[in-house]
Each structure stands twice: as structure tokens, then as C-alpha cells.
Amino acid sequence: MSEAVAPETTETVAGGGDPAVPRHVAIIMDGNGRWAKKKGLPRVAGHREGAEAVRRTLKAAVEAGVECLTLYAFSSENWRRSEEEVTDLKGLMRFYLERELEELAREGVRLRFIGEPSAFGPDLWERLQLAAARTAGNDTLTLNVALNYGSQQELARAAQILAQEVAEGLITPDEITVERLGGVLQTAELPPLDLLIRTSGEVRLSNFLLWQAAYAELVFLDLLWPDFDAQAFKGALGTFAKRQRRFGGR
Ligand code: IPE
Ligand code: IPE
Ligand code: MG
Secondary structure, eight states: OGGGSOTHHHHTTTTSSOTTSOSEEEEEOOOHHHHHHHTTOOHHHHHHHHHHHHHHHHHHHHHHTOSEEEEEEEETTGGGSOHHHHHHHHHHHHHHHHHHHHHHHHTTEEEEEEEOGGGGOHHHHHHHHHHHHHTTTOOSEEEEEEEEEOHHHHHHHHHHHHHHHHHTTSSOGGGOOHHHHHHTSTTTTSOOOOEEEEOSSOOOOTTSSTTGGGGOEEEEOSSOGGGOOHHHHHHHHHHHHHOOOOTTOO
16 A cells, blocks of 8 residues: 555655746636626637637746646537537637647647547547647647546546556556556646646536646636636746645645
């Protein structure tokens, strides 16, 4: 049972950076629909403004020295929305990918994805893969976008991978440890999650990074995502810096 001792305690500061600055920040970008409704606009207008908030946030994260920014852009459950809204969201992803890729590459941002984005169809999937390949060598910041992502699905998939290894006789069941399971999650190569922010006033995780958030600091903001800006990001980092992390110690 020795692996139950939280390795994050040392890993979190192992990057050599300031422990008051989170290495890995994740955001549940919620509230686009409500923002649009408040303004009497269609939901797609909220998503469009939400994409502008992504630009601002990315810039603020680079300036703050954050290593990895994970953004929840589309959940496994968001297929429950109208066909029109899903089509709008796919269109916006394609548009912004096209528009921003050059600049992301220039700024040294490494773009990668978690979830099952192939479900968005071969056209978008191919563009996403090309964008990831194009920026793979960059190291200013890793922008990890969760597309058709569900944490429960990710964990079920991890269980399947390890079950297959057991079936093939590569490992025994007792070799399925916290480290081994964490190692087959889609976030395996990323720094441990330090800070998780959700906008829109909802206080829930909505199937996002359930495993990874074990010792993350959680910040819930009343702001709607399209209103999120550098100041709000800095505010959340300030809140994080004041938190006392214990990882089960004293
Ligand atoms: C978040 O905003 C964006 C996505 C989930 C794609 P919402 O669309 O959930 O906005 P609200 O929660 O309805 O206001
Ligand atoms: C979570 O927001 C998913 C994203 C931000 C992409 P939702 O709006 O889908 O979450 P619920 O339905 O309010 O829990
Ligand atoms: Mg929502």
C-alpha cells in the first residue's frame, strides 16, 4: 500500500518553479449560453465570445509562467445538446483552429487534446491532429484541450488497457497501482493538476478530471466564461497562492 502516499507533494514543486504558481491549471469554461441569453443573443454568440476569452486566458497563462493549461471545451455529455448547437460548436472549433494556429505556433504553444475528438468527424479530427503535430516541439506552454472528454470514460478506458495487459500476462492484477493507472490516463505526461477553475457559478465537476483533481485546489467563480479575462485569471492564481496545500500531511 506504500503507493498510496501522495507523490504530488514533491512533484508539484519539482519543476524548479515557484510553488505559488500552479504548473497545471484546468478550466471548466461554463456560462456561454447564459451570457448570450442575458444579452438577448443566440447561444452561438456566447460560444463565439467564449473563444475570445480563451485567447485572453492563454496569454495570461503564458505571462504567469503556467506550464500547462487544460480547457474543457466539449464534454462527452454535450452531445445531448441540439444538433444545431453541436454543429455551431464544431464550426467554431474549426474556425479558431484555422485562425489561431499560426500564432500558437509562433508563441511556442504546444497544442494537444484529451477525450475522443475523432467523434467530431474525419475532417475536424484530421485538422486537430495536424495542429498537434505542427506544434509538438513547442515548450512555452502546453495547451491541452478536452474535446468529447469525460473523466469516467477515460477511467473506463484505462481499466480496459490494464485488463488487456493482465489478459496478455504482461502484469498481474496486484501490479495495478495508482501510478500504473495514472500512467495510462490521457494526462499521463502532463504535470500534476494544481488548480481547477470553474466559471458560471455552478459548483460541480461535470465529469472533468475526477482522478486528476484529487489534490487540486478548486476555485469556483460567479463570472460567466465570456466575461473571463486576465484579471480574473490573476485573481484565481492569487487565491491559489494563498491556499495551504497539505496532501494529507499536516
Ligand atoms: C460552456 O457554456 C460551453 C460548452 C459546454 C460547450 P454553456 O454552453 O454550458 O453555457 P450555459 O451553462 O448554458 O450558460
Ligand atoms: C461542462 O459544462 C462542460 C464544458 C464546459 C465543456 P456543462 O454546461 O456541460 O455542465 P453541466 O451540464 O452544467 O453540468
Ligand atoms: Mg453549461
